[in-house]
Amino acid sequence: QVQLVESGGGLVQPGGSLRLSCAASGSIFSSTILHWYRQTPGKQREQVAIITSGGGTNYVDSVKGRFTISRDNAKNTVYLQMNSLKPEDTAVYYCKATNGAMNYWGKGTLVTVSS
DSSP states (O other): OOOEEEEOOEEEOTTOOEEEEEEEOSTTGGGSEEEEEEEOTTSOOEEEEEEOTTOOEEEOGGGTTTEEEEEEGGGTEEEEEEOSOOGGGOEEEEEEEEETTEEEEOOOEEEEEOO
């Protein structure tokens, strides 16, 4: 069983930055694929970024060049650095860990981009 806890959300002005963190329990962290998703009311959850166990990354087009996903296996933590934030980035952000056929989700952290 893996438990994930997100933190770092909040209110930020357009153009600002936030860093989200997701701390994981369990000893399988280094072998997992880690993701950040986001969801707004009435819309499907959207994968924003992914990082493999080997450190490979990929991003949805709307955040490329602005967001960076990284992981610290020693701290069992995955991060999402978000720069040049836009109002359309407002959402609840979730982290997900994939290990084999198992997926584990956090409860999310709210990011609001507004002046």
